[in-house]
Amino acid sequence: MRSRATPTTIDRRRLLALAAAAPVLVFGRTAAAQAPSPSGWPSRVVKLVVPFTPGGGIDAIGRILGARLSEMWGQQVVIENKPGAGGNIASEFVARSAPDGYTMYISAAGLAVNRYLFAAINYDPLADFAPVTLICLFPQHLGGAEFVTGAVRRRSPRVGQDKPG
Secondary structure (H helix, E strand, O other): OOOOOOOOOOOHHHHHHHHHHHHHHOOHHHHHHHOOOHHHOOOOOEEEEEOOOOOOHHHHHHHHHHHHHHHHHOOOEEEEEOOOHHHHHHHHHHHHOOOOOOEEEOOOOHHHHHHHHOOOOOOOOOOOOOOOOOOOOOOOOOOOHHHHHHHHHHHOOOOOOOOOO
16 A cells, blocks of 8 residues: 555646756756756756666656656757666766756666665765656566576476376
């Protein structure tokens, strides 16, 4: 049973408010002072960086979100895929981008866990990024060799049992 305290969907009004706040929130405290005024923003193309190859789940979500933001803002939102290194290539690219609100990043769990998985990364996930909103939830599955082997063993007929008697 889902808790009512944590909604899994975002209604249209909340999405509009969050989208308007995105340029200020996405780059943290230092970018907030440098962000352009909301009245003239966006005056050029906005880039939405996706850390995975085209055609995957996160890419599809990014393209749907980008199309809707383009309609709302009246300015093109371009999806730029930067796959590789568990999302580190895209994360570093966005962290090194100008903090002007024209480069945004859609990410999955990699941004949170990569600092523990890799010996050295060239960005600080806590200082270089700030969360804007939760876009969606999608199921993940963690399994191992015993889990898979056990499932196959239970479903496979034993040798000699499939012969007519």
